[in-house]
Amino acid sequence: MEKFFTITSAKNPKIAVRVAAGHFASSSAHRNHYIDIFDLKSSSSVAREAARELAAPYLANTIVDVIVYMDGTEILAAYLADELLQAGYGVINEGSEIYIVTPMIRADGHFIFHQSVQEKIVNKNVVLVVASMSTGATANNVLECLSYYGCKLAGISAVFSAVPEVNGREIHALFSIADIPDYRFCVPSECEMCKEGRKLDAVFNSEGYTEL
Numbered sequence: 611m612e613k614f615f616t617i618t619s620a621k622n623p624k625i626a627v628r629v630a631a632g633h634f635a636s637s638s639a640h641r642n643h644y645i646d647i648f649d650l651k652s653s654s655s656v657a658r659e660a661a662r663e664l665a666a667p668y669l670a671n672t673i674v675d676v677i678v679y680m681d682g683t684e685i686l687a688a689y690l691a692d693e694l695l696q697a698g699y700g701v702i703n704e705g706s707e708i709y710i711v712t713p714m715i716r717a718d719g720h721f722i723f724h725q726s727v728q729e730k731i732v733n734k735n736v737v738l739v740v741a742s743m744s745t746g747a748t749a750n751n752v753l754e755c756l757s758y759y760g761c762k763l764a765g766i767s768a769v770f771s772a773v774p775e776v777n778g779r780e781i782h783a784l785f786s787i788a789d790i791p792d793y794r795f796c797v798p799s800e801c802e803m804c805k806e807g808r809k810l811d812a813v814f815n816s817e818g819y820t821e822l
């Protein structure tokens with residue numbers, strides 16, 4: 611594993627993620643950078659700062675009833691709800707209630723919600739929070755699921771997104787491709803590093819990475 615470097619948010623230097631260059635594999639793709647967002651997801655102080663930034667696009671004019679979180683972003687989602695519900699001038703959700711839920715994934719790859727969760731989300735205004743997005747394919751599957759339950763998409767937020775939008779909807783990302791300009795990803799069969807015979811440095815999923 612090559613050395614990590616840190617990228618910080620231009621808007622708030624306390625919001626930072628570690629990035630390593632190398633050859634990395636997830637279940638769906640190979641890529642030349644690994645973005646470590648563990649602190650951002652798990653440190654109460656960093657997550658709180660990040661949530662404040664994530665709340666900004668919704669604070670004044672977007673009704674939010676539900677936050678659907680993915681990839682272990684529940685702490686971030688809880689702080690985001692806290693920000694959206696705060697008392698303040700022009701805070702549209704002040705004093706209301708926000709449910710924080712996550713879908714299950716079925717064996718066939720489709721997302722579903724438990725019966726007990728369904729009644730909280732049907733026809734509600736939903737913000738989707740994801741950790742890291744490369745193609746947006748997973749987010750798109752979740753959006754399909756939300757649409758099935760009649761949810762109204764209020765917005766999509768991400769810690770990192772390589773794409774600016776999913777299904778025509780803008781992604782409000784803390785970090786984007788502009789922060790890691792040579793970020794590349796592809797399906798394993800098209801990976802240039804594999805073709806050059808370069809060994810994988812690590813495999814990763816939403817929980818973290820394992821060096822090989």
Ligand SMILES: [Zn+2]
Nearest residue numbers: 640801803804
């Ligand atoms: Zn590869």
